[in-house]
Amino acid sequence: MTSVTTGRRGGNRLRALLAPLGVAAGTGALFAFVGAVDPNQPGHYPTCPFLWATGLYCPGCGTLRTIHALSHLDPLAALGLNPLIVVMVPVLVFWWGRWVAYAWRGRSAPLPHPAWLWVFIGVVMVYWVVRNLPFGAFLAP
Template sequence: MVTDRAVEARGPRASRTRAVLAPLAVALAAGAATAFVGLVDPNEPGHYPTCPFLALTGLYCPGCGGLRAVHALVHGDPVTALGLNPFVVVLIPVAVLLWGRWALRSWQGRRFAGKGMHPAYVWTFLGLMIVFWIVRNVPFGEFLAP
């Protein structure tokens, strides 16, 4: 097992390479998942499991339509993606920006363990998600349903 001191003794390049392994692994996993959703159409029945919340309650969760939205984005159709799940479509660039910040901080040797996000942003996100969840399930918010 290689310790942090052993890696640092090899030089800053080895330490930097090790530091960016986690962000790179997340990028590879997200890229593979996106490619899979792009190749395997979620509009075809039987390819993906049904949303458990939708199956139990008959109501849409904040993620319902998200796979189909990602599929539409992969195929260059942002209008359809916005119609399926605007919350997911808006969150994708936010997730990319947060990932970029994490990767940059890792490359610079700075930690990004939970302290990089102000709690107000987290609470705002949760509040918006709950409002979206509720509004898409009431009659006047029907346009937000997938």
């Protein structure tokens, strides 16, 4: 009975790790694709619809080129394209690692306090506005 229980427990651990490992695989595939297909060359990716329609930068403008620069281990170039994304990478890696640790222990990771979501939304909104103002031109891609 003990070996069956242990076997089930190991199976549950692996099953619980499938989601975070799937996210890691998808993210790795995205980084590999964007690293191989240069977004600096015209015709590979569509134009940002917000930039096309308004002439203003959205919070995500420059993200593909940022990912390309990060995949080529050029963090300074990435910072010049979209500093918010570069700052968010370690934060996302932390949350992903936390998810893996909880899944390994067979537990669900608790969600962060909702106030953190509002703080993040506020930061993105301020970033969006500031990067389109003259004094925030250094944030433009």
